[in-house]
Structure formats: C-alpha cells, structure tokens
Amino acid sequence: MADPLIVKICGIKTYDMLDVAIAAGADMVGFMHFQRSPRHVSIDDLGGLISAARGRIESCVVLVNPDNSCVAEVAALGPDWIQLHGPETPHRVEAIRAEAGVEIMKALPIGGAEDVARVAEFSEVADRVLLDAKPPKGADRPGGLGESFDWSLLDALDPSLPFMLSGGLTPDNVAEAINRVKPLGVDVSSGVERAPGVKDKRLIEAFIRNARAAV
Numbered sequence: 564m565a566d567p568l569i570v571k572i573c574g575i576k577t578y579d580m581l582d583v584a585i586a587a588g589a590d591m592v593g594f595m596h597f598q599r600s601p602r603h604v605s606i607d608d609l610g611g612l613i614s615a616a617r618g619r620i621e622s623c624v625v626l627v628n629p630d631n632s633c634v635a636e637v638a639a640l641g642p643d644w645i646q647l648h649g650p651e652t653p654h655r656v657e658a659i660r661a662e663a664g665v666e667i668m669k670a671l672p673i674g675g676a677e678d679v680a681r682v683a684e685f686s687e688v689a690d691r692v693l694l695d696a697k698p699p700k701g702a703d704r705p706g707g708l709g710e711s712f713d714w715s716l717l718d719a720l721d722p723s724l725p726f727m728l729s730g731g732l733t734p735d736n737v738a739e740a741i742n743r744v745k746p747l748g749v750d751v752s753s754g755v756e757r758a759p760g761v762k763d764k765r766l767i768e769a770f771i772r773n774a775r776a777a778v
C-alpha cells in the first residue's frame with residue numbers, strides 16, 4: 564500500500580486555527596518565525612502554540628537563514644521539525660540539524676532545471692525536502708507568496724527521492740497537483756487564507772478533504 568499523504572497547513576498563528584487544522588485531519592502545522600511574514604509568530608507565542616500542538620499533531624517552525632542562537636532558542640521550545648526556507652547551503656543545513664537535534668525540512672526554490680538538479684544534495688543532509696516556487700526578483704520574502712511553479716520540471720527528478728510539494732496550492736488545484744507530481748505530502752499557506760495571514764476554516768477543511776480524496 565502507498566504511504567499516506569502528509570498534509571501540512573503552514574502559517575498558523577492562533578489556537579483556534581490550530582484546532583481547526585487538527586480537527587480537519589492535517590498531519591503537520593507550520594508556525595512562521597520570520598519578521599517580514601504576515602504570519603510571523605514571536606518566540607513567546609511560539610512556545611504556547613508548540614505546546615498546544617504536542618501529542619496532537621506534528622509541529623514545524625519555519626525559519627529563514629537563522630543564526631545559531633535563533634536555532635537554539637527555537638529548538639528549546641521542542642517543535643518536531645524546523646523548516647529552513649532561506650538560502651542555507653547543504654553544509655549549513657547539516658550543521659543546523661546537528662545543533663538543533665530536531666528533524667529538518669529544507670525548502671528549495673524551483674524555477675528551472677538547475678534548481679531540480681540541486682535537490683539530491685539537500686536530500687542527503689535534511690530529513691525531508693520541500694519544493695516551493697522560486698520567488699520573483701525583489702520579493703520581500705522567500706515563500707508564502709501563493710505562487711506555483713511548472714510542475715513538469717519535476718519530471719527530471721530522481722523518482723527515488725521523496726519530497727513535499729508547496730507553492731500556490733489551493734483547495735482547487737491540490738488534487739491535480741497530487742495526481743501530476745505524486746509528492747510525499749503537500750504544504751499550503753496562502754491558499755487557505757481569506758487575506759494575507761488570516762486563515763479560513765472552510766478553506767482549510769476543503770484543502771484537506773480534496774487532498775485526501777485525490778489519493
């Protein structure tokens with residue numbers, strides 16, 4: 564039997580939406596810790612959200628090119644995962660993984676064949692890779708822009724490399740994405756919001772329902 568699809572709802576900021584994601588059957592939630600994000604959660608608030616998730620759903624804190632003190636501070640809160648969503652090199656991912664002692668998901672921007680060619684080196688040093696759309700030049704953040712990428716680029720990927728898919732997923736396109744790309748899991752933020760940083764219960768439920776129905 565195929566592995567069950569992992570569904571991650573990212574950019575959760577409130578206890579209500581954490582409860583919604585859990586009740587709707589998500590496997591993971593992501594909390595952003597990046598000042599420029601409309602989903603930014605402070606260190607103080609992260610602690611409470613991670614504790615509220617513990618034992619109910621896997622939690623993941625999203626960081627962008629963090630320094631060692633930020634990694635240590637976040638790891639001490641006890642999330643299941645840290646997602647690295649910046650320009651971290653394979654060497655840096657390896658160092659953070661050793662330092663943090665939690666599982667590491669490395670997000671990689673995909674905009675062309677050269678980006679697909681780099682996935683394998685990160686698969687060796689991270690516990691999981693997440694493939695996201697490459698942000699346009701001048702974007703003020705490296706993700707969470709609701710932009711998708713050309714999924715056919717992934718045809719060139721070694722089929723033995725598992726990955727999660729993100730970037731512009733919505734309740735309307737998630738089934739098509741799953742059938743086309745056959746990812747280990749799917750990750751969404753903007754596509755389940757009614758405004759930047761404001762999650763919508765019905766969209767979260769529809770996203771998870773449509774993702775589960777696709778497999």
Ligand SMILES: O=C(O)c1ccccc1N[C@@H]1O[C@H](COP(=O)(O)O)[C@@H](O)[C@H]1O
Pocket residue numbers: 573574593595597599600601602625627648695704705706707708709710729730731732750751752753754
């Ligand atoms: O959400 C953000 O603002 C963000 C900021 C910096 C790095 C990553 C960010 N979000 C992550 O990007 C992917 C795709 O998001 P979307 O569904 O296209 O909006 C996802 O992992 C977000 O959590």
